[in-house]
Amino acid sequence: MNPLAELRYFFTALGYFTRVPVPRWVGFKPEWLNSAARYFPLVGALLGALAALVYLAALHVFPPGVAVLLSMAATLLATGAFHEDGLADCLDAFGGGYAREDVLRIMHDSRIGAFGAIGLVVALALKWQVLASLPPMRAAMLMIAGHAASRACAISYLVSLDYVRAEGKAKPVAQRMSFAALLCAFAFGLPWLFWPAWPDWRAGIATLTVLVALRYALGRYFVKRIGGYTGDCLGFAQQVFELAIYLVGLAWISF
Template structure:
């Protein structure tokens, strides 16, 4: 007869997964994490499989703020308030990676110089331009969408962009000996990668499966191109590269939604 599962071990596994989820939430957002969660070195690598779900939560906050604000303010203002809410919630975590990557890749050629500039917390011309362009693209595309599409795409973009960005952990090497993403940067196994996809990608297909399929194709092409670029320039990825990729994927999802509305 097959051995029965130990209820206590099952409870421990469930508690561990809750810890990993809350660790992911604390890493990617400013949401306070209960003290009982604690911290161990293996928490962050194990938490990587929950990063897409954190995107779902961030996107849900964006959608709720927009849905409330649109009842009082014009759509462009409602979108700005929604964007401000996500920036406050995440501490502009990914936007910081975008700015650092733009400065590094735009201002250096040698690998060592790229990594040095990327490590510098000060923002330069390329970083400022990249950040302004990305924020304006988000604002203008969301302001041009129908209100119902904004609600859907806010969740889909935050979830799917994080899922595709974190997939670099399964295919590329982390290139720093230390850094803010070093604790996370371990190879993502196939089961964890499947879970990331299941929690982050289906949101693309909710309103229209054809649009979801087309958007997924665009994301696949962008991921391939960015992956090749990261590998050619620095031999792999850094935490800032992941933030940069997430922002690119997020903007691409908004643009796909707007393009489909115009057709």
């Protein structure tokens, strides 16, 4: 393993998924993106840490609901709403298209429709309300777990599904991921699930079980509708996984 190359892959992942400036020496080649995919969950953990810091700092001045909204705004600004755009595009496409060609055409359209707009509002509102309902430290830790583990689960589709577009922004990422790279991604993303409720490891197991079931269901749905996945599908999946982590976290302490 070349440490310099691995550092370059990390910065490539950071530059791809966020608007954070990366050092000029890193450069960029599209073929690096597939190797950089193993670091996507680590970038997610950093984004979750940003959200947690903004949230905890804002709590000194504002009530929890406002603090959560400020933390969400921080991550949306940092990522350029990268995954939320995929969520909206997929909801429009799967909700408004019937044939595979119609779904892919609508998904490629940059305009947002009723399904996408409504779904995006509901998803953001659910995140806001769930996180605002949690005890502060539990909410902060779940932000990190949610951003990291959701990205680990989303990129797992690079191992099992086919990319269905001839071209696309996600095409360089969408080469088949090796099992070793996937294990590396899981190591960066999944252990965070056991942190918020430590030492009650059962909460982490429950969350992981829900994520596995969701991954299977979403994968089957993608294959059924379009024969595989697109970059928008990965963004859609990440948002679903992140929201599921928050909901399970709230349900665990509620019941």
